[in-house]
Amino acid sequence: MSTDQNKFQAIISHCKExxxxxxxxxxxxxxxxxxxxxxxxxxxKKNIKDYWWKSMTQLHEDIVGIDAAIFMHPxxxxxxxxxxxxxxxxxxxxxxxxxxxxDHLIEGYAETLPTEAGEALLAQMDELLKxxxxxxxxxxxxxxxxxxxxxxxxxxxxxxxxxxxxxxxLGSVTDEAxxxxxxxxxxQGIFVNFLNVQKTGRMKVPFGIAQIGKAFRNEIVARxxxxxxxxxxxxxxxxxxxxxxxxxxxxxxxxxxxQWHLSLGIDPAKYxxxxxxxxxxxxxxxxxxxxEFPFGFKEVEGIHxxxxxxxxxxxxxxxxxxxxxxxxxxxxxVPYVIETSIGxxxxxxxTICNAYAEEDLSTPEKADSRVVLRLPAKLAPVKLAIFPLxxxxxxxxxxxxxxxxxxxxxxxxxEEKDAIGRRYRRQDAIGTPFxxxxxxxxxxxxxxTIRHRDSMEQERIPLSEVxxxxxxxxx
Ligand code: ATP
Numbered sequence: 001m002s003t004d005q006n007k008f009q010a011i012i013s014h015c016k017e018x019x020x021x022x023x024x025x026x027x028x029x030x031x032x033x034x035x036x037x038x039x040x041x042x043x044x045k046k047n048i049k050d051y052w053w054k055s056m057t058q059l060h061e062d063i064v065g066i067d068a069a070i071f072m073h074p075x076x077x078x079x080x081x082x083x084x085x086x087x088x089x090x091x092x093x094x095x096x097x098x099x100x101x102x103d104h105l106i107e108g109y110a111e112t113l114p115t116e117a118g119e120a121l122l123a124q125m126d127e128l129l130k131x132x133x134x135x136x137x138x139x140x141x142x143x144x145x146x147x148x149x150x151x152x153x154x155x156x157x158x159x160x161x162x163x164x165x166x167x168x169x170l171g172s173v174t175d176e177a178x179x180x181x182x183x184x185x186x187x188q189g190i191f192v193n194f195l196n197v198q199k200t201g202r203m204k205v206p207f208g209i210a211q212i213g214k215a216f217r218n219e220i221v222a223r224x225x226x227x228x229x230x231x232x233x234x235x236x237x238x239x240x241x242x243x244x245x246x247x248x249x250x251x252x253x254x255x256x257x258x259q260w261h262l263s264l265g266i267d268p269a270k271y272x273x274x275x276x277x278x279x280x281x282x283x284x285x286x287x288x289x290x291x292e293f294p295f296g297f298k299e300v301e302g303i304h305x306x307x308x309x310x311x312x313x314x315x316x317x318x319x320x321x322x323x324x325x326x327x328x329x330x331x332x333x334v335p336y337v338i339e340t341s342i343g344x345x346x347x348x349x350x351t352i353c354n355a356y357a358e359e360d361l362s363t364p365e366k367a368d369s370r371v372v373l374r375l376p377a378k379l380a381p382v383k384l385a386i387f388p389l390x391x392x393x394x395x396x397x398x399x400x401x402x403x404x405x406x407x408x409x410x411x412x413x414x415e416e417k418d419a420i421g422r423r424y425r426r427q428d429a430i431g432t433p434f435x436x437x438x439x440x441x442x443x444x445x446x447x448x449t450i451r452h453r454d455s456m457e458q459e460r461i462p463l464s465e466v467x468x469x470x471x472x473x474x475x
Contacts, residue, residue, distance in 0.1 A: 008294035011356050012225050014371065018430050020044065020352065021226060033219060033230045035345075040430050043381035043411060045233075045348050049212055051378060052235045052342070055260055056210040063208035063237060064201055068189025070214055074180050076188050077165065079317035080310060081281050086184055087161040089134060090220055091141065093148035094155040099220050100148075102137050102159055103129065109146045126277045134159035164217045166230075182216035187339060189213070190238045191310045194335075195322055198240075205324050205335050206249065208239040212344065224295060226345045233344035240335035242326060243308065249338045250285055250305045257303060257340050258289060264376050266354050272297065282309035289342075291350050300350055301342035308334040351379060355431060373431030374454055377473045382432040383410040384470050387423050389439040391416050398463075399438045402448075406467050410474060428453055433473065436466055 015021040020041035024034035037045050057065045077083050089102040106125045110118035121144065128136040137159050145154055166182040183189065190209045197209055212235045219228050226232075241249045254273065262268055274297075276286035284307050288299040311334045315322040323332045355375045361368040377383065386403050388395035396416060406412050413432065415423055420437055427435050437449040442463060450466065451458045461469065 004294040007356070008225075008353075010358070011294070011353060014356065014429070015041065015225075015352065020430075033223075033228065035226050035229060040381040041348070044351065044375070044379060044431075045344065047379045047381070048347050048351060049233075049235065049344060051264075052260075052344075052347075053210070053212060055263075056208075056235075056237055060208065062203075062206065063210055063239070064197060064203070065210045065212075066190065066193055066197060067213065068186070068193060068211060070183050070216075071170065071180055072183060072188060072192070074178060075317050076192060076314075077181050079313040080188050080191075081313070082165055082181075082184060083163075085281050086165055087163045088220065089129070089137060089159050090162045091138065091159050092157040093151055093153065094157060095151035095153045096148050098148055098150045099162075101220050102141070105141065105146060106137075106144075108149075109144060130278045162220060164219065166216050166218055183214075184217050185215050185341070186211050186213045186234045186236045187238060187341065188310070190236070191314055191337075194240070194311060195320075198324065205326060206239060206241045206245070208237050210235075210237040212236075224293075226349050227293070227295075227298065229345055232346075234341060235344050235347075236339065236341045238306075239338045239340075240324070241338060242329075243333055243336050246284070246305050246307070246336040246338060250303065253338050253340055254287060254303050257301060257342075261289065261291075261301075264351070264379070266291075266350075270354065274299070280304070282306045291354075293350070293353055300346045301340065304339045304341070306337040306339050308336050310337065311335065351375065370425055370428050372428040372453065375431035375433070377433040378475070380431045380433050380474075381411065382413045382427070382430060383434065383474055384466070385413045385415065385423070385427045385432050385435040387414075387420060387435060387437045388416055389420065389437055393440070394443060395438050395440075398442055402436065402438070402463065402466060406470070409467060409471060424451060424456075434470055438463075 018040060019038035022036045022038055023030035024036050025031050053065065057063050090099050091102050091105065092099045103125065106121065110121045113121065124140055125137070128140060138156060141156060142154060147154055165184050167179050168182065170178050170180045190211055193209070197203060213233065214231060215234050216231050219230055239249060239253065258271065261271060270292045272290055274288045274290050276288065279286055283304045285305040287303050289301040289303070290297040291300045311322045315334065322334060324335050325332050352373065355373040357372050357374055359370050359372060361370060384406060386399050388399040399414065403412050403414050413427070424435055431453070433453045435451045437451070439449065442448050446463050447460045448463045448466060449458050450461050450469070
């Protein structure tokens with residue numbers, strides 16, 4: 001096992017041990033590829049969500065937000081193409097009955113080859129995927145003798161398409177009930193509300209609609225922790241533009257989204273763009289923002305130029321005119337769309353992977369180490385931990401006063417138990433950027449010790465300045 005894989009395993013354990021992420025229904029042995037966020041995980045997730053929401057809506061006068069329902073009229077998914085096209089080519093191993101996504105199976109094998117041979121194989125695969133050549137893909141797997149990881153054999157079925165949407169019944173009486181889907185993306189809730197928002201908000205093209213919400217996909221190969229889940233959350237924005245201007249807006253959003261990632265202080269070398277080789281049925285250009293996870297560069301966000309496909313499809317299927325009258329050019333048209341779509345859970349995983357560090361603090365006298373989450377202060381679940389040095393002599397009262405003053409402004413944590421050093425380490429492990437200790441000197445001169453997570457430096461500052469200092473760092 002490589003060091004990076006070890007690191008990833010350590011991150012998964014850390015997420016559980018410190019209340020960030022739990023396997024869903026763990027007491028029943030869990031549900032595959034479904035996860036729950038714990039006390040600190042839900043805070044971190046909410047902070048990422050708020051950061052995205054604010055930067056998309058509040059900071060963009062031309063973008064507004066909505067919150068559409070998960071259930072939608074079933075025709076939505078006919079119109080969007082998901083009923084017919086939202087599928088991945090799969091192959092089963094006849095001996096183990098294990099099912100693989102064809103691209104994942106070939107990619108996994110390519111990683112074991114020398115770089116040039118691996119790249120050549122992936123180029124062949126991309127070509128076949130682009131042509132939807134399933135027989136060719138099967139031949140490629142067989143001619144390379146790619147084995148099933150469970151049975152170790154090359155006894156494969158034909159390559160087949162497998163739809164990723166979950167369906168359920170709406171209505172209580174079975175024969176009256178109609179089949180509906182759990183949405184596999186949030187985007188369609190935006191498209192079907194285009195006219196509602198444009199008219200009631202008196203929006204002028206170009207403008208955008210943002211949304212955060214759950215999406216569901218019956219992923220076949222669901223591994224790598226919360227990277228690929230069956231129930232997950234997306235943060236999507238559809239930007240409606242005048243036809244012919246989509247290329248320029250696509251470039252602008254590519255740049256702007258990358259800047260958003262970098263604004264979190266993440267090393268730019270950890271990111272790159274990857275153009276799509278096989279474009280989705282609705283797109284005329286598409287790129288992924290990939291981040292270097294411990295298991296390699298992988299997609300965290302997609303930017304897609306979706307043309308006028310979606311609005312035109314909904315116009316056709318609903319038989320309602322979905323058009324915009326552009327007063328500047330005196331023309332009616334169906335707007336083109338640039339989409340930015342980021343997985344909230346993937347961004348969460350990225351944030352944790354980027355922040356997680358195991359540090360050796362040993363001195364010649366003493367072996368020592370710590371695990372620290374170097375989270376951006378604005379995303380950290382707890383912003384300030386407040387520790388009275390002892391449980392007596394009026395120190396808890398002073399600490400409580402500070403807590404009461406700060407807790408309406410940001411998330412604080414109060415603790416009296418254990419030696420200060422151990423309390424610091426527990427806060428390091430959940431990424432708390434600041435700890436304040438109230439000691440006897442506080443009673444004399446009104447100063448406290450503030451300890452900085454990353455440098456572990458401690459300084460004395462007036463108690464009255466603590467709140468402003470933290471607010472300044474998290475704003
Ligand atoms: P992938 O190729 O990894 O399956 P995708 O290209 O199908 O992803 P999109 O349909 O573009 O993904 O969805 C937009 C974003 O939603 C992705 O960039 C990703 O961050 C997130 N996402 C998609 N599927 C999942 C999933 N199963 N679990 C968690 N996040 C997901």
